[in-house]
Amino acid sequence: MAEIMGVDVGGSGIKAAIVDTDTGEFIKDRKKLDTPRPSKPEAMALVVKELATHFDWHGKIGVGFPTVVKNGICYTAANIHKSWIGANIEGVFGTATGCLVKALNDADAAGMAEMKFGAGKGIDNGVVLVLTLGTGIGSAIFVNGQLLPNLELGHLEMGGKDAEKQASANVKETKKLTWKEWGKRVNDYLKMVENLIYPDLIILGGGVSSRYAKYQQFINIRTRIVPAELMNNAGIIGAALAALE
Ligand code: BGC
Numbered sequence: 001m002a003e004i005m006g007v008d009v010g011g012s013g014i015k016a017a018i019v020d021t022d023t024g025e026f027i028k029d030r031k032k033l034d035t036p037r038p039s040k041p042e043a044m045a046l047v048v049k050e051l052a053t054h055f056d057w058h059g060k061i062g063v064g065f066p067t068v069v070k071n072g073i074c075y076t077a078a079n080i081h082k083s084w085i086g087a088n089i090e091g092v093f094g095t096a097t098g099c100l101v102k103a104l105n106d107a108d109a110a111g112m113a114e115m116k117f118g119a120g121k122g123i124d125n126g127v128v129l130v131l132t133l134g135t136g137i138g139s140a141i142f143v144n145g146q147l148l149p150n151l152e153l154g155h156l157e158m159g160g161k162d163a164e165k166q167a168s169a170n171v172k173e174t175k176k177l178t179w180k181e182w183g184k185r186v187n188d189y190l191k192m193v194e195n196l197i198y199p200d201l202i203i204l205g206g207g208v209s210s211r212y213a214k215y216q217q218f219i220n221i222r223t224r225i226v227p228a229e230l231m232n233n234a235g236i237i238g239a240a241l242a243a244l245e
Contacts, residue, residue: 003027004243005055005099007048007063008106008235011035011079011135011170014044015232016051019240024117028055030236039080041087045096052097061101062243064109064235065089066136068150072103078155078164079135102243107131107138108149109238110205110228115142116241118229119203126200129193130228132235133186133206137164141197153193163189169208179211183218194223201225207232 007016017030031054036043052061068075072090077083089103111130114120120128124145132138137154140147154164165171167189172182190202202221204212205228212227219225228234 002244004059004240005052005057005061006109006236006238006240006243007051007061007093008109008239009035009044009063009065009080010106010235011039011066014047014051015236016048016055017233017236018055018057019237021240021244024113024230024237026233026236030233031055035080040083041081041092044080045092048093049096052099057097058099060243061093061097061099062109062239062241063089063093063101063103064106064239064242065103066106066138068152069103069105070150072101075150076152100243102239102245104239104242105138105140105150106235107140107151108147109242110138110230110234111140111142111203111238112147112241113230113234113236113238114203114205114228115145117237118234119226120201123201127197128201128203129197129199130203130205131190131193132228133167133169133204133208135168135170137168137189138206141199156189156192156196158189158192163192169206172208179214180218183215186215187219187221190219190221190223190225194221199223203228205230205234
C-alpha cells in the first residue's frame, strides 16, 4: 500500500488528506485551510507547510493546482495571483515542506481519480471528458483511458465572454443565480463543448456535482452525462495518484 499526501489547491480553499492510492480512501480525515489572499507563492507555501505539519507528513506530496502545469512549472493564473506564472510549483512547495512534490493541473488530478475510482472506473475505451465546476471551470480528457494534460476548456468564449465567468459554480453564487438560470448556462456551455469534442461520456465534477439533482432537469445534451462520484475529494485523490507515478 502506498500512502501519499494529496493536496487540492483551489481558489477559496486548500484541502489535503493522506490517501491510500490502492483504494482512493483517506487514511486520515481531510483538512481544509483557506487559500490566502493575495494567493502569492510564499503565502500558499506556508499553508501547504501547515497541512504537512498537521499530518506530520514527510513522504511524497501530490498537488493539484488550478493552472496549466508543465514539468512542475505554472503557466497560467486565471484564479490565483499572477506572480505564480513561471514559478516552479514543485520547488516552492518542496522547499516549504522538505518533501518530494509532484504538481499537475487540478482538473487533470480530479479526472484521474474519477477514472480510477469514480464515475469513469473501468472505462478504458472511447473519449471521456471530465469537467469540474468550481471557482473556475476545469477540464480533462481521457482517450482510451489516457489523459491529454492541460486541456483548458474553461476559457472557451461563450457569448463574447470567458465561459468560466458565466457557468462556473462560483458565478452561480456571486450572481445569486437560481438552479434554473445557472443550469441553462451550464447547458449552453455543455452543448458548445460537445460540438467541439464529441465525447462518449461527460463526467460533471466539482463541489456542485453533489447537487446534480437540482439542475439535472435543465441539462439537455446529446452526450451521456453523469455526475462525478468522488465529489470534493477527487482533486486530492488524483493528486496523490499522480505523485505515485
Ligand atoms: C484554469 C484551469 C483550472 C480550472 C479549475 C481555470 O481557470 O485555467 O487550469 O483547471 O480553472 O480550477
